Amino acid sequence: MLIGPLAGAAPVLGIGPLPACQILDVPANPGPNDDWATTLLDWSFTVGPDYKPPDLVSVHKGDLGGGGLVRQVAIGGLKALTAAARANGTPLEAYAAYRSYATQTKLFNDGVKSYGYDAAITYWGRPGHSEHELGLAIDFIAVGDTRISSEFESTRAGGWMAKNAWKYGWLMSYPKGKQSVVCLHYEPWHYRYYGVDLAKKIHDSGLTPREYLWAHFTQFNTDLSPLATASPSAAPAPTASVTPAQTTLIETSMGAGATLPAQPQPTRAATTNTAAGGPAPADVFTIVLIALAAIGSIASVRYLQRRQRLRRR
Numbered sequence: 420m421l422i423g424p425l426a427g428a429a430p431v432l433g434i435g436p437l438p439a440c441q442i443l444d445v446p447a448n449p450g451p452n453d454d455w456a457t458t459l460l461d462w463s464f465t466v467g468p469d470y471k472p473p474d475l476v477s478v479h480k481g482d483l484g485g486g487g488l489v490r491q492v493a494i495g496g497l498k499a500l501t502a503a504a505r506a507n508g509t510p511l512e513a514y515a516a517y518r519s520y521a522t523q524t525k526l527f528n529d530g531v532k533s534y535g536y537d538a539a540i541t542y543w544g545r546p547g548h549s550e551h552e553l554g555l556a557i558d559f560i561a562v563g564d565t566r567i568s569s570e571f572e573s574t575r576a577g578g579w580m581a582k583n584a585w586k587y588g589w590l591m592s593y594p595k596g597k598q599s600v601v602c603l604h605y606e607p608w609h610y611r612y613y614g615v616d617l618a619k620k621i622h623d624s625g626l627t628p629r630e631y632l633w634a635h636f637t638q639f640n641t642d643l644s645p646l647a648t649a650s651p652s653a654a655p656a657p658t659a660s661v662t663p664a665q666t667t668l669i670e671t672s673m674g675a676g677a678t679l680p681a682q683p684q685p686t687r688a689a690t691t692n693t694a695a696g697g698p699a700p701a702d703v704f705t706i707v708l709i710a711l712a713a714i715g716s717i718a719s720v721r722y723l724q725r726r727q728r729l730r731r732r
Contacts, residue, residue, distance in 0.1 A: 435640060435641030436641055437600070437629070437630055437633050437634070437641075438463065438633070438641050438642070438643055440461070440462045440463075440599075440602035441462055441463050441643070442462055442463075442540065442545075443462070443463040443643060444463075444465050444467075444547070445463050445464050445465065445639070445643050446464075446465065446467060447459060447460060447464040447465060447466055449466060449470065449472075449553065455490070455492060455553070455555065456555075456612075456613045456614050456617050457617075457632060457635075457636040458553060458632075459629065459632040459633060459636070459637065460544070460548055460549065460550050460552070460553065461548065461601070461602050461629055462540070462545070462548065462602045463643055464548070465545075465547035465548050466547055466552055466553070467520075467547050468520045468546070468547060469520075470520070470547075470552065471519070472490050472517065472553060472554030472555075474490050474491035474492065474554075475488040475489070475490060475491075475517055475554050476488065476489065476490075476491050476494065477489075478497065478513045478516055478557065480494050480497075481493070481494045481497025481498050481500075481501060482497070482498050482501045482502065483497055483501050483511060483512065483513050483557075484510070484511070484512035484513070484562060485512035485513035485514060485560075486513060486516075487513050487515060487516025487517060487557070488516055488517040488554065489513075489516050489517060489554055489555070489557060489612075490517075490553075490554040490555055490612075492555075492612075492614075493554075493555055493588075493612040496587050496588035496589060496612050496614065496615065497557075497587075497612070499587040499588075500584060500587040500588075500589055503583065503586075503587065504576065504579065504580070507579050507583075508575075509561060509575050509576035509579050510561070510562040510576075511559050511560070511561060511562065511576060511580075512559070512560050512561070512562050512564070513557050513558070513559065513560075514558040514559065514560045514564075514566070514567050514608065515551065515557070515558040516551070516554075516556070516557045516558075517551060517552070517554040518549060518551040518552055519552070520546050520547060520552060523543075523544065523545075523546045523547070523549050523551065523552060524546040526543055527539060527543045527544070527545055527546055530542060530543045541598070541602070541603055541604050542603065542604055544603070550592060550609075550611050553611075555611050555612045555613075556592070556609060556610065556611045556612075557609075557610055557612075558606075558608045558609055559571075559576075559577075559580060559608050559610060560576075560608060561574060561575075561576035561577070567606075567608045568608070569605060569607065571607040571608045572595070572607035577607055577608070580607075580610065581607065584610055585618045585619065585621075585622040586615070586618075586619075587615065587618075588612050588613055588614045588615045588617075588618045589610040589611065589612055589613075589618065590610060590611060590613060590618050590621055590622065590628050591606075591607065591609065591610055592606065592609050592610070592611050592627075592628055592629075593605055593606040593609055594607075594627060595607070597627055600627055600629065600630060601627050601628075601629050602629075611628065613628070
């Protein structure tokens, strides 16, 4: 599960399309054992230099020849795969399995020295970015082979793997013709373990593992910024409602961390008007006082006029 939401939060769909291949170092968090299958590593996402899988064991525990380490969680699927391959008459060996950050650093640097940086980043994962560092990836060869080959899928062993490995929880990470999607060159020997259930879903979707993990288990926007999360408020003020679809559209177009436009607040009505459009209570009181004063003045004038008439008599 990629860093973003609080631990234990349900996975959500990635916001927007699959990101382009970018040389970045966005932290990826393998999480506890029940999250290992959904960790996405590619050109952008990294486990960093300090990560080490917690349950590494020899590939021999999976009845696989060759050498190297793999996570215990993959042993059941590895045993099933090797048994099926042997029954097919195409037994397998491990050419490479788990690599530490230091080992991956040396391998990548050797590639840079030999072929240049631009070529190296398409054939080897940068340190921290290789699926081998998860302890879930194995480079397979047929028993008797001494090296990996781009022709592996055209052999009996490699062809059987390409068609059947998913049934046992294993998927080819970098299939042919998908470099623009998965970022690395075609590697018919490189398989990663996802577990039987998830591997079947990915296989049936027709997507590469990178596409599927992004679409179903990421917590990032397409620009690889974390999804914005709402902050609870003790007494939220009433505002015009915004639907989830509108919120997603705004976050996608404005980028992560963007705040929604301020909602218009009702203004206080002018004191000269009420909801009914008549005079306000204060104005009514003033009018009454004026009227009383006028009545008093008229009464006084009439009283004086009456006294003058009486005197003339």
